[in-house]
Amino acid sequence: MTEETNWRAVAAATGTGERAGAEAGVRLAYRRAGLDEPEMIVWARSPLEAVRLLSGDVPEGVTTPLPTGASVRDALRNRPLAAARERLHSGLGPAGWSGHWRATGENLWETTRPLVDRVRTGVVEALAPSDREEETRIRLLLLDAVLGQHDAAWLYALDTDTDADADTASDAGSGLDALAEVARTAGWWWPYENVAVLTERPTELHRDEAGRLDRGDGPALAYADGFALHAWRGLPVPAEFLDRLGALTPEQIRQEENAELRRVMLEFYGYERYLEESGAKPVDRDETGVLWRIELSGDEDVVMVEVVNSTPEPDGTSRTYWLRVPPTTRTAREGVAWTFGLDAEVYEPLKQT
Amino acid sequence: MYRQGDVLIVPLAEHAVPESAHDAVSEPRDGRGRFVLALGEVTGHAHAVVGPGRLIREAGVFGPMLLHVPEGARVVHEEHAAISLPKGWYRVVRQREYVPGSVRIVAD
Numbered sequence: 001m002t003e004e005t006n007w008r009a010v011a012a013a014t015g016t017g018e019r020a021g022a023e024a025g026v027r028l029a030y031r032r033a034g035l036d037e038p039e040m041i042v043w044a045r046s047p048l049e050a051v052r053l054l055s056g057d058v059p060e061g062v063t064t065p066l067p068t069g070a071s072v073r074d075a076l077r078n079r080p081l082a083a084a085r086e087r088l089h090s091g092l093g094p095a096g097w098s099g100h101w102r103a104t105g106e107n108l109w110e111t112t113r114p115l116v117d118r119v120r121t122g123v124v125e126a127l128a129p130s131d132r133e134e135e136t137r138i139r140l141l142l143l144d145a146v147l148g149q150h151d152a153a154w155l156y157a158l159d160t161d162t163d164a165d166a167d168t169a170s171d172a173g174s175g176l177d178a179l180a181e182v183a184r185t186a187g188w189w190w191p192y193e194n195v196a197v198l199t200e201r202p203t204e205l206h207r208d209e210a211g212r213l214d215r216g217d218g219p220a221l222a223y224a225d226g227f228a229l230h231a232w233r234g235l236p237v238p239a240e241f242l243d244r245l246g247a248l249t250p251e252q253i254r255q256e257e258n259a260e261l262r263r264v265m266l267e268f269y270g271y272e273r274y275l276e277e278s279g280a281k282p283v284d285r286d287e288t289g290v291l292w293r294i295e296l297s298g299d300e301d302v303v304m305v306e307v308v309n310s311t312p313e314p315d316g317t318s319r320t321y322w323l324r325v326p327p328t329t330r331t332a333r334e335g336v337a338w339t340f341g342l343d344a345e346v347y348e349p350l351k352q353t
Numbered sequence: 354m355y356r357q358g359d360v361l362i363v364p365l366a367e368h369a370v371p372e373s374a375h376d377a378v379s380e381p382r383d384g385r386g387r388f389v390l391a392l393g394e395v396t397g398h399a400h401a402v403v404g405p406g407r408l409i410r411e412a413g414v415f416g417p418m419l420l421h422v423p424e425g426a427r428v429v430h431e432e433h434a435a436i437s438l439p440k441g442w443y444r445v446v447r448q449r450e451y452v453p454g455s456v457r458i459v460a461d
Contacts (some may be wrong), residue, residue, distance in 0.1 A: 099378045104380040111394060158460055169359070207394055207395055208395065209394055209396065209398075210394060210457075210458055210459075226358060227416075233457075265453070300453060307359070311358075323451075325450075325451045339448045339449055342363075352355075352356040353357050353434035
């Protein structure tokens with residue numbers, strides 16, 4: 001496995017990690033930052049549970065709220081990362097650094113960042129659905145978190161091995177090796193002077209090929225305490241909404257007033273089935289595919305090209321897929337060309353597979 | 354112009370190649386020595402270029418990208434037939450889909 005594959009696996013890992021390893025990494029991170037190890041390490045099953053603990057919910061076996069002391073995230077995470085970035089930046093120059101970032105962490109961060117944002121939003125919605133002051137407090141707490149496995153892109157780009165090789169025994173290394181050790185076994189964690197709160201990784205993570213949260217029959221992201229997020233091709237949807245999808249009718253789709261949810265309903269129901277049941281006729285047909293239009297009251301028309309995958313499936317059939325195109329599209333060729341950012345006149349593949 | 358699934362590879366005349374591309378830094382090759390044009394997050398399947406040359410990213414994670422293959426190359430994918438590219442410059446475009454108010458990348 002390449003280093004990139006390894007870090008991608010870290011970012012997407014699910015299930016309980018090895019707690020002892022994570023705790024050893026946390027203790028090392030404190031020492032690397034020149035701090036005393038935390039007196040107490042507390043585990044939570046999700047970021048939501050961690051924020052609850054840090055908001056005064058008393059964990060099992062503890063009699064008073066956590067005596068955390070001040071956050072030490074800056075010393076443990078921000079400073080080592082900034083220093084490593086600075087070392088690379090001065091060694092490679094600005095252009096070299098940006099090339100290095102593109103070649104290493106950028107792609108991974110592009111798919112991890114929306115996940116991190118979704119988790120933050122999910123925690124805020126669960127704890128402070130309509131209280132602005134409470135929301136601010138929770139958002140600030142969330143910013144105290146070290147992202148654990150979700151820091152994979154940065155740890156990949158900043159090469160955590162170098163200082164471990166150079167200075168294995170000393171506690172004065174950069175600290176990135178410690179962060180990497182935690183990232184390999186745990187989710188988000190909160191370092192404070194006296195206490196570190198660690199969270200387990202999610203129990204489930206479902207994404208589509210583009211890396212977006214995506215699941216039609218259950219939570220796309222779920223944690224052991226029940227904290228869960230639902231999404232369809234990256235679009236957040238309520239859990240109850242997914243329950244309704246199984247028994248969907250074209251009439252219900254037409255009646256849905258939320259345009260985004262209606263789009264999900266249509267995709268889930270299947271454009272083909274919807275068109276068939278509503279007796280639609282193709283708008284245009286040529287060698288590139290077929291153009292369809294669905295008129296929706298109070299919303300722009302859904303216009304789609306139906307395209308046949310040129311490479312047959314193992315069973316000899318050819319998969320058909322549907323792509324939505326702008327409502328102004330008039331021909332199938334214009335629609336397919338648009339999906340590649342081209343005008344209809346110039347779209348002429350010599351070979352397709 | 355060649356198409357492999359959701360990736361379109363469009364020949365680019367020598368004079369249409371942006372000046373900046375001639376000395377731009379190439380994207381790195383993957384662990385198997387290939388240029389990855391698009392990677393499936395879940396399956397790990399990739400549209401990948403095998404052969405000498407350079408891959409230059411113009412802007413953004415999803416491209417477009419410029420591909421230079423001075424001796425020709427092959428484009429491979431786990432689920433699509435391979436495509437032979439004659440030598441030259443190409444622009445690589447990912448397929449996109451219309452979403453009211455924006456566009457999103459297609460991932461097959």
